[in-house]
Amino acid sequence: MKLLTVEGHKREALGKKDAKKLREEKLVPGVLYGNDxxxxxxxxFASLRPLIYTPNVYLIDLEVDGKTYxxxxxxxxxxxxxxxxxxxxxxxIDADRPVKIAVPVKFVGMAKGAKAGGKLKVNMRKLRVKALAxxxxxxxxxxxxxxAIGDSIKVGQLQKENLEFLDNKSNLIVGVVSTRAAKSVTALDDDDEEGEEGASESEESSEQ
Structure with missing residues:
Protein backbone atom coordinates (compact mmCIF):
# COMPACT_ATOMS: atom_id res chain seq x y z
CA MET A 1 0.00 0.00 0.00
CA LYS A 2 1.19 3.49 -0.87
CA LEU A 3 2.67 5.65 1.87
CA LEU A 4 2.23 9.41 2.29
CA THR A 5 4.06 11.65 4.73
CA VAL A 6 2.23 14.08 7.00
CA GLU A 7 4.09 16.38 9.37
CA GLY A 8 2.47 17.43 12.63
CA HIS A 9 3.33 18.99 15.97
CA LYS A 10 2.36 18.16 19.52
CA ARG A 11 -0.29 20.42 20.96
CA GLU A 12 0.92 22.59 23.79
CA ALA A 13 -2.58 23.22 25.10
CA LEU A 14 -5.89 21.35 24.90
CA GLY A 15 -9.48 22.52 24.96
CA LYS A 16 -12.03 24.15 22.66
CA LYS A 17 -10.37 27.55 22.71
CA ASP A 18 -7.01 26.14 21.59
CA ALA A 19 -8.68 23.94 18.94
CA LYS A 20 -10.51 26.96 17.50
CA LYS A 21 -7.26 28.92 17.33
CA LEU A 22 -5.58 26.06 15.45
CA ARG A 23 -8.39 25.92 12.90
CA GLU A 24 -8.08 29.66 12.29
CA GLU A 25 -4.44 28.97 11.38
CA LYS A 26 -5.56 26.23 8.91
CA LEU A 27 -4.36 23.53 11.29
CA VAL A 28 -6.42 20.50 12.27
CA PRO A 29 -6.41 19.30 15.90
CA GLY A 30 -6.09 15.54 16.23
CA VAL A 31 -5.07 12.52 18.27
CA LEU A 32 -2.85 9.53 17.56
CA TYR A 33 -3.88 6.33 19.34
CA GLY A 34 -2.04 3.05 19.66
CA ASN A 35 -0.42 0.69 22.17
CA ASP A 36 -1.74 2.64 25.16
CA PHE A 45 -5.26 20.94 6.54
CA ALA A 46 -3.41 21.20 3.20
CA SER A 47 -1.35 18.08 3.96
CA LEU A 48 -4.55 16.06 4.50
CA ARG A 49 -6.06 16.88 1.09
CA PRO A 50 -4.33 13.98 -0.77
CA LEU A 51 -5.69 11.61 1.89
CA ILE A 52 -9.30 12.69 2.21
CA TYR A 53 -10.20 13.83 -1.33
CA THR A 54 -9.54 10.48 -2.97
CA PRO A 55 -11.11 7.01 -3.09
CA ASN A 56 -7.65 5.54 -2.51
CA VAL A 57 -6.42 4.38 0.89
CA TYR A 58 -2.96 5.22 2.17
CA LEU A 59 -0.75 4.41 5.10
CA ILE A 60 0.81 7.50 6.64
CA ASP A 61 4.26 8.34 7.87
CA LEU A 62 3.16 10.71 10.61
CA GLU A 63 6.11 12.86 11.70
CA VAL A 64 5.52 14.52 15.05
CA ASP A 65 8.31 16.70 16.40
CA GLY A 66 11.06 14.49 15.01
CA LYS A 67 9.41 11.13 15.79
CA THR A 68 7.82 9.11 12.98
CA TYR A 69 4.80 6.85 13.41
CA ILE A 93 0.12 0.78 12.91
CA ASP A 94 2.58 -1.87 14.12
CA ALA A 95 4.40 -4.05 11.60
CA ASP A 96 3.62 -7.26 13.50
CA ARG A 97 -0.09 -6.54 14.14
CA PRO A 98 -2.81 -7.05 11.51
CA VAL A 99 -4.72 -4.00 10.31
CA LYS A 100 -8.43 -3.86 9.54
CA ILE A 101 -9.16 -1.45 6.73
CA ALA A 102 -11.51 -0.86 3.77
CA VAL A 103 -9.71 -1.18 0.42
CA PRO A 104 -11.06 0.02 -2.97
CA VAL A 105 -12.16 -2.55 -5.56
CA LYS A 106 -10.61 -2.31 -9.04
CA PHE A 107 -12.56 -4.07 -11.79
CA VAL A 108 -10.42 -5.59 -14.54
CA GLY A 109 -11.61 -6.41 -18.06
CA MET A 110 -14.90 -6.01 -19.94
CA ALA A 111 -17.72 -8.35 -18.94
CA LYS A 112 -18.93 -10.44 -21.89
CA GLY A 113 -22.49 -9.97 -20.59
CA ALA A 114 -22.08 -6.20 -20.93
CA LYS A 115 -20.91 -6.67 -24.53
CA ALA A 116 -24.11 -8.68 -25.15
CA GLY A 117 -26.28 -5.78 -24.01
CA GLY A 118 -26.42 -6.44 -20.27
CA LYS A 119 -25.66 -3.86 -17.62
CA LEU A 120 -22.80 -4.10 -15.13
CA LYS A 121 -24.14 -3.55 -11.63
CA VAL A 122 -21.60 -2.68 -8.92
CA ASN A 123 -22.74 -3.29 -5.35
CA MET A 124 -19.46 -2.87 -3.46
CA ARG A 125 -16.72 -0.39 -4.28
CA LYS A 126 -14.70 -1.15 -1.14
CA LEU A 127 -14.00 -4.36 0.76
CA ARG A 128 -13.03 -4.67 4.41
CA VAL A 129 -9.86 -6.69 4.82
CA LYS A 130 -7.43 -7.74 7.53
CA ALA A 131 -3.70 -8.07 6.95
CA LEU A 132 -0.28 -6.97 8.09
CA ALA A 133 0.59 -3.47 6.90
CA ALA A 148 -22.26 -13.34 -18.64
CA ILE A 149 -25.77 -11.93 -18.18
CA GLY A 150 -27.06 -13.22 -14.85
CA ASP A 151 -23.57 -13.97 -13.50
CA SER A 152 -22.11 -12.33 -10.39
CA ILE A 153 -19.09 -12.37 -8.10
CA LYS A 154 -19.47 -12.63 -4.33
CA VAL A 155 -17.00 -11.94 -1.54
CA GLY A 156 -16.61 -15.66 -0.81
CA GLN A 157 -15.26 -16.27 -4.32
CA LEU A 158 -12.22 -14.03 -3.77
CA GLN A 159 -8.91 -15.44 -2.61
CA LYS A 160 -5.84 -13.29 -2.02
CA GLU A 161 -2.63 -14.43 -0.39
CA ASN A 162 -1.94 -13.01 3.10
CA LEU A 163 -5.30 -11.23 3.06
CA GLU A 164 -8.48 -12.00 5.02
CA PHE A 165 -11.82 -10.67 3.75
CA LEU A 166 -14.09 -9.48 6.56
CA ASP A 167 -17.32 -8.80 4.66
CA ASN A 168 -20.02 -11.48 4.60
CA LYS A 169 -19.08 -14.15 2.06
CA SER A 170 -22.55 -14.01 0.50
CA ASN A 171 -22.32 -10.27 -0.22
CA LEU A 172 -22.51 -9.58 -3.96
CA ILE A 173 -19.69 -7.40 -5.27
CA VAL A 174 -20.60 -7.09 -8.94
CA GLY A 175 -22.93 -8.72 -11.45
CA VAL A 176 -24.36 -8.36 -14.95
CA VAL A 177 -28.12 -7.84 -15.12
CA SER A 178 -30.42 -8.11 -18.11
CA THR A 179 -31.65 -5.01 -19.91
CA ARG A 180 -34.25 -4.35 -22.64
CA ALA A 181 -31.52 -4.42 -25.24
CA ALA A 182 -30.27 -7.78 -24.02
CA LYS A 183 -33.82 -9.16 -23.95
CA SER A 184 -34.39 -7.93 -27.51
CA VAL A 185 -31.24 -9.70 -28.70
CA THR A 186 -32.34 -12.89 -26.94
CA ALA A 187 -35.83 -12.65 -28.46
CA LEU A 188 -34.38 -12.21 -31.95
CA ASP A 189 -32.14 -15.23 -31.44
CA ASP A 190 -35.15 -17.26 -30.31
CA ASP A 191 -37.17 -16.12 -33.34
CA ASP A 192 -34.31 -17.08 -35.66
CA GLU A 193 -34.10 -20.55 -34.11
CA GLU A 194 -37.85 -21.02 -34.39
CA GLY A 195 -37.74 -19.85 -37.99
CA GLU A 196 -35.01 -22.31 -38.84
CA GLU A 197 -36.92 -25.14 -37.16
CA GLY A 198 -40.13 -24.16 -39.04
CA ALA A 199 -38.30 -24.06 -42.34
CA SER A 200 -36.81 -27.50 -41.71
CA GLU A 201 -40.25 -28.92 -40.90
CA SER A 202 -41.72 -27.40 -44.06
CA GLU A 203 -38.96 -28.90 -46.19
CA GLU A 204 -39.53 -32.32 -44.63
CA SER A 205 -43.32 -32.09 -45.30
CA SER A 206 -42.71 -31.14 -48.94
CA GLU A 207 -40.40 -34.09 -49.45
CA GLN A 208 -43.03 -36.44 -48.07
Whole structure:
Protein backbone atom coordinates (compact mmCIF):
# COMPACT_ATOMS: atom_id res chain seq x y z
CA MET A 1 0.00 0.00 0.00
CA LYS A 2 1.19 3.49 -0.87
CA LEU A 3 2.67 5.65 1.87
CA LEU A 4 2.23 9.41 2.29
CA THR A 5 4.06 11.65 4.73
CA VAL A 6 2.23 14.08 7.00
CA GLU A 7 4.09 16.38 9.37
CA GLY A 8 2.47 17.43 12.63
CA HIS A 9 3.33 18.99 15.97
CA LYS A 10 2.36 18.16 19.52
CA ARG A 11 -0.29 20.42 20.96
CA GLU A 12 0.92 22.59 23.79
CA ALA A 13 -2.58 23.22 25.10
CA LEU A 14 -5.89 21.35 24.90
CA GLY A 15 -9.48 22.52 24.96
CA LYS A 16 -12.03 24.15 22.66
CA LYS A 17 -10.37 27.55 22.71
CA ASP A 18 -7.01 26.14 21.59
CA ALA A 19 -8.68 23.94 18.94
CA LYS A 20 -10.51 26.96 17.50
CA LYS A 21 -7.26 28.92 17.33
CA LEU A 22 -5.58 26.06 15.45
CA ARG A 23 -8.39 25.92 12.90
CA GLU A 24 -8.08 29.66 12.29
CA GLU A 25 -4.44 28.97 11.38
CA LYS A 26 -5.56 26.23 8.91
CA LEU A 27 -4.36 23.53 11.29
CA VAL A 28 -6.42 20.50 12.27
CA PRO A 29 -6.41 19.30 15.90
CA GLY A 30 -6.09 15.54 16.23
CA VAL A 31 -5.07 12.52 18.27
CA LEU A 32 -2.85 9.53 17.56
CA TYR A 33 -3.88 6.33 19.34
CA GLY A 34 -2.04 3.05 19.66
CA ASN A 35 -0.42 0.69 22.17
CA ASP A 36 -1.74 2.64 25.16
CA UNK A 37 0.00 5.72 23.78
CA UNK A 38 -1.99 8.88 23.08
CA UNK A 39 -0.42 11.82 21.27
CA UNK A 40 -2.36 15.08 20.93
CA UNK A 41 -1.24 16.91 17.83
CA UNK A 42 -2.11 19.26 15.00
CA UNK A 43 -1.52 18.88 11.26
CA UNK A 44 -1.94 21.32 8.35
CA PHE A 45 -5.26 20.94 6.54
CA ALA A 46 -3.41 21.20 3.20
CA SER A 47 -1.35 18.08 3.96
CA LEU A 48 -4.55 16.06 4.50
CA ARG A 49 -6.06 16.88 1.09
CA PRO A 50 -4.33 13.98 -0.77
CA LEU A 51 -5.69 11.61 1.89
CA ILE A 52 -9.30 12.69 2.21
CA TYR A 53 -10.20 13.83 -1.33
CA THR A 54 -9.54 10.48 -2.97
CA PRO A 55 -11.11 7.01 -3.09
CA ASN A 56 -7.65 5.54 -2.51
CA VAL A 57 -6.42 4.38 0.89
CA TYR A 58 -2.96 5.22 2.17
CA LEU A 59 -0.75 4.41 5.10
CA ILE A 60 0.81 7.50 6.64
CA ASP A 61 4.26 8.34 7.87
CA LEU A 62 3.16 10.71 10.61
CA GLU A 63 6.11 12.86 11.70
CA VAL A 64 5.52 14.52 15.05
CA ASP A 65 8.31 16.70 16.40
CA GLY A 66 11.06 14.49 15.01
CA LYS A 67 9.41 11.13 15.79
CA THR A 68 7.82 9.11 12.98
CA TYR A 69 4.80 6.85 13.41
CA UNK A 70 3.24 4.58 10.78
CA UNK A 71 -0.47 5.33 10.99
CA UNK A 72 -3.79 5.44 9.19
CA UNK A 73 -6.81 7.73 9.44
CA UNK A 74 -9.39 6.27 11.81
CA UNK A 75 -11.98 9.04 11.89
CA UNK A 76 -12.57 12.53 10.48
CA UNK A 77 -15.06 14.98 11.97
CA UNK A 78 -16.25 17.64 9.52
CA UNK A 79 -17.92 20.98 10.14
CA UNK A 80 -21.63 20.55 9.28
CA UNK A 81 -21.58 23.49 6.82
CA UNK A 82 -18.06 24.67 6.04
CA UNK A 83 -15.30 22.73 4.27
CA UNK A 84 -13.41 22.41 7.53
CA UNK A 85 -12.16 19.42 9.50
CA UNK A 86 -12.96 19.86 13.19
CA UNK A 87 -10.89 16.92 14.40
CA UNK A 88 -8.98 13.93 13.07
CA UNK A 89 -8.08 10.62 14.73
CA UNK A 90 -5.04 8.61 13.63
CA UNK A 91 -4.40 4.97 14.54
CA UNK A 92 -0.83 3.80 15.02
CA ILE A 93 0.12 0.78 12.91
CA ASP A 94 2.58 -1.87 14.12
CA ALA A 95 4.40 -4.05 11.60
CA ASP A 96 3.62 -7.26 13.50
CA ARG A 97 -0.09 -6.54 14.14
CA PRO A 98 -2.81 -7.05 11.51
CA VAL A 99 -4.72 -4.00 10.31
CA LYS A 100 -8.43 -3.86 9.54
CA ILE A 101 -9.16 -1.45 6.73
CA ALA A 102 -11.51 -0.86 3.77
CA VAL A 103 -9.71 -1.18 0.42
CA PRO A 104 -11.06 0.02 -2.97
CA VAL A 105 -12.16 -2.55 -5.56
CA LYS A 106 -10.61 -2.31 -9.04
CA PHE A 107 -12.56 -4.07 -11.79
CA VAL A 108 -10.42 -5.59 -14.54
CA GLY A 109 -11.61 -6.41 -18.06
CA MET A 110 -14.90 -6.01 -19.94
CA ALA A 111 -17.72 -8.35 -18.94
CA LYS A 112 -18.93 -10.44 -21.89
CA GLY A 113 -22.49 -9.97 -20.59
CA ALA A 114 -22.08 -6.20 -20.93
CA LYS A 115 -20.91 -6.67 -24.53
CA ALA A 116 -24.11 -8.68 -25.15
CA GLY A 117 -26.28 -5.78 -24.01
CA GLY A 118 -26.42 -6.44 -20.27
CA LYS A 119 -25.66 -3.86 -17.62
CA LEU A 120 -22.80 -4.10 -15.13
CA LYS A 121 -24.14 -3.55 -11.63
CA VAL A 122 -21.60 -2.68 -8.92
CA ASN A 123 -22.74 -3.29 -5.35
CA MET A 124 -19.46 -2.87 -3.46
CA ARG A 125 -16.72 -0.39 -4.28
CA LYS A 126 -14.70 -1.15 -1.14
CA LEU A 127 -14.00 -4.36 0.76
CA ARG A 128 -13.03 -4.67 4.41
CA VAL A 129 -9.86 -6.69 4.82
CA LYS A 130 -7.43 -7.74 7.53
CA ALA A 131 -3.70 -8.07 6.95
CA LEU A 132 -0.28 -6.97 8.09
CA ALA A 133 0.59 -3.47 6.90
CA UNK A 134 3.22 -4.79 4.46
CA UNK A 135 0.61 -7.04 2.82
CA UNK A 136 -2.09 -4.42 2.33
CA UNK A 137 -2.78 -3.82 -1.39
CA UNK A 138 -3.62 -0.47 -2.98
CA UNK A 139 -6.76 -2.09 -4.39
CA UNK A 140 -8.50 -5.46 -4.69
CA UNK A 141 -8.47 -6.49 -8.37
CA UNK A 142 -11.59 -8.34 -9.51
CA UNK A 143 -11.58 -9.84 -13.03
CA UNK A 144 -15.04 -9.47 -14.58
CA UNK A 145 -14.17 -10.62 -18.11
CA UNK A 146 -16.07 -13.93 -17.95
CA UNK A 147 -19.27 -12.54 -16.43
CA ALA A 148 -22.26 -13.34 -18.64
CA ILE A 149 -25.77 -11.93 -18.18
CA GLY A 150 -27.06 -13.22 -14.85
CA ASP A 151 -23.57 -13.97 -13.50
CA SER A 152 -22.11 -12.33 -10.39
CA ILE A 153 -19.09 -12.37 -8.10
CA LYS A 154 -19.47 -12.63 -4.33
CA VAL A 155 -17.00 -11.94 -1.54
CA GLY A 156 -16.61 -15.66 -0.81
CA GLN A 157 -15.26 -16.27 -4.32
CA LEU A 158 -12.22 -14.03 -3.77
CA GLN A 159 -8.91 -15.44 -2.61
CA LYS A 160 -5.84 -13.29 -2.02
CA GLU A 161 -2.63 -14.43 -0.39
CA ASN A 162 -1.94 -13.01 3.10
CA LEU A 163 -5.30 -11.23 3.06
CA GLU A 164 -8.48 -12.00 5.02
CA PHE A 165 -11.82 -10.67 3.75
CA LEU A 166 -14.09 -9.48 6.56
CA ASP A 167 -17.32 -8.80 4.66
CA ASN A 168 -20.02 -11.48 4.60
CA LYS A 169 -19.08 -14.15 2.06
CA SER A 170 -22.55 -14.01 0.50
CA ASN A 171 -22.32 -10.27 -0.22
CA LEU A 172 -22.51 -9.58 -3.96
CA ILE A 173 -19.69 -7.40 -5.27
CA VAL A 174 -20.60 -7.09 -8.94
CA GLY A 175 -22.93 -8.72 -11.45
CA VAL A 176 -24.36 -8.36 -14.95
CA VAL A 177 -28.12 -7.84 -15.12
CA SER A 178 -30.42 -8.11 -18.11
CA THR A 179 -31.65 -5.01 -19.91
CA ARG A 180 -34.25 -4.35 -22.64
CA ALA A 181 -31.52 -4.42 -25.24
CA ALA A 182 -30.27 -7.78 -24.02
CA LYS A 183 -33.82 -9.16 -23.95
CA SER A 184 -34.39 -7.93 -27.51
CA VAL A 185 -31.24 -9.70 -28.70
CA THR A 186 -32.34 -12.89 -26.94
CA ALA A 187 -35.83 -12.65 -28.46
CA LEU A 188 -34.38 -12.21 -31.95
CA ASP A 189 -32.14 -15.23 -31.44
CA ASP A 190 -35.15 -17.26 -30.31
CA ASP A 191 -37.17 -16.12 -33.34
CA ASP A 192 -34.31 -17.08 -35.66
CA GLU A 193 -34.10 -20.55 -34.11
CA GLU A 194 -37.85 -21.02 -34.39
CA GLY A 195 -37.74 -19.85 -37.99
CA GLU A 196 -35.01 -22.31 -38.84
CA GLU A 197 -36.92 -25.14 -37.16
CA GLY A 198 -40.13 -24.16 -39.04
CA ALA A 199 -38.30 -24.06 -42.34
CA SER A 200 -36.81 -27.50 -41.71
CA GLU A 201 -40.25 -28.92 -40.90
CA SER A 202 -41.72 -27.40 -44.06
CA GLU A 203 -38.96 -28.90 -46.19
CA GLU A 204 -39.53 -32.32 -44.63
CA SER A 205 -43.32 -32.09 -45.30
CA SER A 206 -42.71 -31.14 -48.94
CA GLU A 207 -40.40 -34.09 -49.45
CA GLN A 208 -43.03 -36.44 -48.07
Missing amino acids: EVVHLSVP TAMIQDVQWHPVEEEILHIDFLK DNLPDAIEVDITKL
